[in-house]
Amino acid sequence: MQKVRVLLFGAAADKAGTRELELPAGEGATTLGELWASLSRRHPGLSSMRGSLAFAVNGEYASDEDPVRPGDEVAVLPPVSGG
Amino acid sequence: MRGLFRIVEGPIDVGAVIRAAQRPDCGAISSFVGTTRVDRSGDAFVRYLEYEAYRPMADRKLEEIGEEIRERWDVRHVSIVHRIGRVDPGEPSVAIAVASPRREQAFQASRYAIERIKQIVPIWKREVWSDGYVWVGSQVGTRPAVRTG
Numbered sequence: 001m002q003k004v005r006v007l008l009f010g011a012a013a014d015k016a017g018t019r020e021l022e023l024p025a026g027e028g029a030t031t032l033g034e035l036w037a038s039l040s041r042r043h044p045g046l047s048s049m050r051g052s053l054a055f056a057v058n059g060e061y062a063s064d065e066d067p068v069r070p071g072d073e074v075a076v077l078p079p080v081s082g083g
Numbered sequence: 084m085r086g087l088f089r090i091v092e093g094p095i096d097v098g099a100v101i102r103a104a105q106r107p108d109c110g111a112i113s114s115f116v117g118t119t120r121v122d123r124s125g126d127a128f129v130r131y132l133e134y135e136a137y138r139p140m141a142d143r144k145l146e147e148i149g150e151e152i153r154e155r156w157d158v159r160h161v162s163i164v165h166r167i168g169r170v171d172p173g174e175p176s177v178a179i180a181v182a183s184p185r186r187e188q189a190f191q192a193s194r195y196a197i198e199r200i201k202q203i204v205p206i207w208k209r210e211v212w213s214d215g216y217v218w219v220g221s222q223v224g225t226r227p228a229v230r231t232g
Binding site for chain 2: 007009010011012014015049052056059060075077078079080081082083
């Protein structure tokens with residue numbers, strides 16, 4: 001079965017206890033929101049951060065209803081703090 | 084417009100960033116340099132900052148900021164260099180240089196660049212204190228003051 005690669009950064013990596021993982025992807029497209037549900041079930045420590053997190057799919061900001069397909073790279077992005 | 088957008092893992096040569104912005108058709112270069120500040124809280128203090136980036140998205144977002152600046156102001160050169168990894172007190176983590184024919188545009192554009200970095204570029208800063216660390220913006224970390232957060 002094909003997978004979705006998930007990258008976690010900053011505080012999200014801390015909370016999940018990992019910087020990278022793979023989630024099984026369904027046959028067709030799922031949505032980012034559905035992927036989040038699966039991710040937060042596996043890593044409950046992330047749940048409290050939900051309101052502050054942004055997401056990227058294949059390197060571009062994405063929202064809950066956007067599709068995620070097998071082979072995509074999803075990034076979990078806490079509030080950015082560069083500078 | 085010329086531009087230089089780069090994420091680096093070693094010290095930033097601020098002089099070189101500014102020199103690269105010098106142009107005969109411009110009368111102003113405005114620069115901004117962000118440096119590591121030692122905050123204090125009781126007996127605790129910041130030892131250094133550590134930055135991480137989601138690449139290559141972060142590289143692309145720096146270039147996007149350059150595009151946004153070009154759409155808004157008559158600037159002829161934009162450089163943005165951001166350092167990742169450990170940055171010790173007083174050392175630069177980011178250097179911006181904007182050249183324009185007149186100073187007002189350069190001032191506005193360089194300010195815009197640093198504000199946009201803090202909004203859209205996937206880079207994260209961890210303050211490493213003498214008693215633990217904290218991810219800036221998330222208040223997640225190991226310092227006694229944030230451990231419950």
